[in-house]
Amino acid sequence: MVQDRTGSAADEAITDLYAAHYVRLVRLATLLQGSEAVAEEVVQDAFVALHRRWRRLREPAAAVAYLRTSVVHGCRSVQRRRGVAARHPEEAPGHAPSAEQVAVGGAAADAVVEALRGLPDRQREALVLRYYGGLSESEIANAMKISSGAVKSHASRGLAGLREAMADWS
Amino acid sequence: MSTPENWPPEEQQLHDAMHRAAERVQPAPDGLARIRRRTAVVPMWRRPVVLGLAGATALAAAVIVGGVILLDGSDDDTPVATETSRSPSGSPSETPTETSAPSSPPGTETAPPAQTLTVPVYYVADSGDGLRLVREFHTVETNSSSVWAAVDEMLKVLPTDPDYTTLWWGGVNVQSAEVTADAITIDLSDPAEDDPSALEHPDLAVQQLVYTATAAAADAGQDGSLPVRITIDGAPAGELFGGADVSEPVVRADPLEVRQLVQLNDPAEGATVPSPVTFSGEAAVFEANVLWELRRDGEVVDSGFTTAETCCEFARFEMELDLEPGTYEIVMSESDPSSGEGRRPMSDSRTFTVE
Structure with missing residues (x-):
């Protein structure tokens, strides 16, 4: 059956993509919405969605972009569902840092992540995709589905918003 | 995954901080197994179009x-x-x-x-x-x-x-x-x-x-x-x-169910316009009141309200402001529909430059 053939091709691809991208995507999703547990769910949803659509992807290279867009969107939905409460989720990324982690700069990282969390979603997305994701402007535009100009404006507004928090620890 | 070396220190610090925070995140080892369990079933996402x-x-x-x-x-x-x-x-x-x-487009006769x-x-x-x-x-x-x-x-x-x-x-x-x-x-x-x-x-x-x-x-x-x-x-x-x-x-x-209830038409995003600046759009808002806030560098520099032609269904609004040259953001919104309860008021915003 056609279903079987494409099914197993999809399975293989998912395995490879999982090995190459899962951890990074979970970390990205954690930075985007705060909760590690939710991040795993969002990323798993993205892989499941990709698997279902595998047959319709025109090129494998589009798969990573698809995963990224799904994750950004999934995190956005989570934030929306949380509403105002999202500004102050209980669970910090990575939970309680160990003493060693704090010693090597964990506290500073926490301050930034805390400040990031206070930013509007789009600004946070633009900054996380750029500085954690290491993506180009056009890749970010694609992931956020906004124009490159809009990416620039969100990133610069986000940076301005973080500046105060960064001044405290730099 | 590029890490431009020419980033200013501020951005470099942001990059480092995010990576440090991210590295503490250790996903559970069973992610692939969980995905497999969900992809093993025959996907139902595109059911055949046979409607009962x-x-x-x-x-x-x-x-x-x-x-x-x-x-x-x-x-x-x-x-x-x-x-x-x-x-x-x-x-x-x-x-x-x-x-x-x-x-x-394919299918056009003589172009x-x-x-x-x-x-x-x-x-x-x-x-x-x-x-x-x-x-x-x-x-x-x-x-x-x-x-x-x-x-x-x-x-x-x-x-x-x-x-x-x-x-x-x-x-x-x-x-x-x-x-x-x-x-x-x-x-x-x-x-x-x-x-x-x-x-x-x-x-x-x-x-x-x-x-x-x-x-x-x-x-x-x-x-x-x-x-x-x-x-x-x-x-x-x-x-x-x-x-x-x-x-x-x-x-x-x-x-009223699907459109954002405040829609700015002019100025367009990123537009450069002469003063006085005309702000126009459509709104379907309570008592036809459209609130506006003018911001510069994130600070509110002026605010007020204007009215749409009629209330409660999409109707046109228009106002004019005299502005000094510079870059501004205008935010136009409905008044809080529930005095703080329920959904946030809807708004539309534009960034524009006065020449």
């Missing part, structure tokens, strides 16, 4: 209900046509890029000379009440009809406003757009991959297309109240995005 009788009846009823709503709200579409002609030619002009260049059209294009924005439809006007070079050009623009060009996004992820082409006596028929190529957000909002994604096509038709002097028939590669589409039924032509949903 009950389903078909319910859908027919839905279409009729939609039709009634359309008649009620049909006046709301009129501004779309008039607004476009009023829209300054220089307003939201898109710099043509590789992606926006309309590939010549008419290219013309410049300003077309209405609907997108979505997170409005405070979930995603809602918003509109931009884009100026395009095309040798096709207004409807074709508008839908093509919607599929290929991302919104100018940074607060807007789209439910169509790309990879879809308009193959034909025809306005006949009973429907506007849009034929699309098979989407390579569904937009993940469309899968969550299938009906709104369809409405994004329906609003764009009907607004463009109205704009071109055609019947903008027609339902829109969507076909994929010439065949009935049946269902889109795993949930939106398009087996029958789809009418516009009630604008």
Whole structure:
């Protein structure tokens, strides 16, 4: 059956993509919405969605972009569902840092992540995709589905918003 | 994964801090197993389009209900046509890029000379009440009809406003757009991959297309109240995005339910304008009150309110402000519909420069 053939091709691809991208995507999703547990769910949803659509992807290279867009969107939905409460989720990324982690700069990282969390979603997305994701402007535009100009404006507004928090620890 | 070495220290620190925070995140080891469990079942996302009788009846009823709503709200579409002609030619002009260049549509007879059209294009924005439809006007070079050009623009060009996004992820082409006596028929190529957000909002994604096509038709002097028939590669589409039924032509949903209740038309995002600056748009707001806030570098420098022509349904508003040269952000919003309870008030914003 056609279903079987494409099914197993999809399975293989998912395995490879999982090995190459899962951890990074979970970390990205954690930075985007705060909760590690939710991040795993969002990323798993993205892989499941990709698997279902595998047959319709025109090129494998589009798969990573698809995963990224799904994750950004999934995190956005989570934030929306949380509403105002999202500004102050209980669970910090990575939970309680160990003493060693704090010693090597964990506290500073926490301050930034805390400040990031206070930013509007789009600004946070633009900054996380750029500085954690290491993506180009056009890749970010694609992931956020906004124009490159809009990416620039969100990133610069986000940076301005973080500046105060960064001044405290730099 | 580039880490430009020429980043200023501030950005370098941000990069380092994010990586440090991220590295503490250690996903559970069973992620792949969890994904496998969910992908092992035969996917049900695209069921064959065999509708049970009950389903078909319910859908027919839905279409009729939609039709009634359309008649009620049909006046709301009129501004779309008039607004476009009023829209300054220089307003939201898109710099043509590789992606926006309309590939010549198959099926056009003798290609008419290219013309410049300003077309209405609907997108979505997170409005405070979930995603809602918003509109931009884009100026395009095309040798096709207004409807074709508008839908093509919607599929290929991302919104100018940074607060807007789209439910169509790309990879879809308009193959034909025809306005006949009973429907506007849009034929699309098979989407390579569904937009993940469309899968969550299938009906709104369809409405994004329906609003764009009907607004463009109205704009071109055609019947903008027609339902829109969507076909994929010439065949009935049946269902889109795993949930939106398009087996029958789809009418516009009630604008009060699907559009953002405050919509700025001018100035366009990023526009450079002379003072006094005219701010205009449409709003469907309580007591016709539209609140505005003018910001500069994030600080509110002025605020006030203006009124739409009528209350509670989409009506035009317009005001003028004398402004010194500089870059500003205007935020126009409805008054808090519930005095602090329930949803956030909807608003629309633009960044613009006064020359």
